[in-house]
Amino acid sequence: MDTEAVRTFVRAAELGQLRHAADELGVTQQAASKRIAALERELDVRLFDRTARGVEPTLDGQVFLPHARNIVTGADRAVTAIRPGSRALRIDVLGLRSAQAVVLHDYWRSHPGTDLDVVTLRADDPRVVVAAVEAGELDAAFRSVTDPAALPREVRMIHAFGSPLELLVGPRHPLAAARTLTPAQLRKHRIWVPGIVPRSEWSDFYDQLATEFDLRIDAAGPNFGNEVLLDILADSSDVATFVGSRDRYLWPPGHDLRRIPIVNPALVYPLSFMHLRANPHPGLRPVIEHFATLPPLPEPAWLPSWARAPRRDEETPRP
Template structure:
């Protein structure tokens, strides 16, 4: 005998709702269809599963005995369906921001072909380890510090960070400036306070090289920041022209000796079995260029030093 899962679902719906009409609404079918499914299930099992009355329906003794097995059966069927759907849905990738290096990595991966992706821009609204653990996203980019239970990671890329200055600033005509020359300068970065990963990065950068990181003032958007930088012969901000709206009186200057680089990692939860995670990890590892302590600076060196695969665990399997 083979049980009809549709009939088992109808039985559970009636038990949970107490009425055939409400069960039919939940299942999106007619009341007559629910009655026929349950009658067929009772016939297959050769027992009465429900006691019907004007006030509703309740399980019989046999129905109560069958109930936990029915729930387990439907639960397994739903899990199997969800697993197969997950294997064929797009890979959900949190790039943190659309104006950062991870988006270029993901674009190259997508253009290589064969994998659909769904871009998520969280801007850190939800902690990555939480989003990865609950399946809101499959993989995420960010500056990963410390150990997170169940989270695996590999170094992804090191993004050089220049400065933006007014055309009236003394550094405006320079193609590059040594980091040591920025000692004593104030970098205005509104909204970069608090406990975010980038706020910590710039606090450590400022402490290392004697740069004052000024996070004061409300955040009115990129245009406001550019207007203020353009109007000041002294202020600078760390960032690229890609991150901010174009301004005719603001120029970008590279920082050297060393160049500060933002350390992006690729993270995923070890329990996530999406088949595209393995290919993405392999793509990231193939593109990664290791940290060079002679020319670059970053606060998190352990994961990013050495070979391309330094600090990483083997890529996850692409199967289930």
């Protein structure tokens, strides 16, 4: 099996665009298409559906994707074994528009010589990510295990930074004209956060948030992606959602969506950073040190219970 064809499939699946995957891999889009076609012939399945926005893995493609990642990781580790120090620093983020990706991009812009490989595992269960870190498939990941005692001894988890929430609404929403909002002003309003996965870190976060401030957080329905959510918000007079203050969202000008900071207290989603204690990659320490340079959280601030207790492994104390 051609590992470069498998790599092309993985990056196209993660980026959602064959052209973007081709650019990243330094080949033409036609060459990338030929790689995918050859791989589909070898596997005797169709791996992608073509859509108006790009490509999406078929059911067979979704099944093949984690195995394909393992193939690529194995090939990369084989090369690394004979070329020490040549591998990019591989860090997992929840999404390429997430606050984690934005912070890493800002770091890279200020340290342009850094060789970064930013990936998205698309794993809701943090144990899957912990296993990837433990196995050396990732150098680090922006994930939280709400019970640090459940972490393997070889894996360290530290606080990276906090992401204050903003309310995102359309122009017809009754809160659309507000410059700031308090948690009390959000009560009785429907806050739609589709796709909350039970027992995930964000499920725990939203459960505590709803209980603490008596909020109506609705996780009903499947998650059809940010574009669909933004379309619904633009047309709705009663639906809102939460976004992080650093999250990067784009929408058509006609949507006229408003991002409204929440204050007194700020509602803060804590981002943790996990890595192997014995990870020798020289690029890891500077990234960790970068977290301490980020602006402090607004005061007062609310965080979930699992982020308030001091952690044994804290390396970069944050306000």
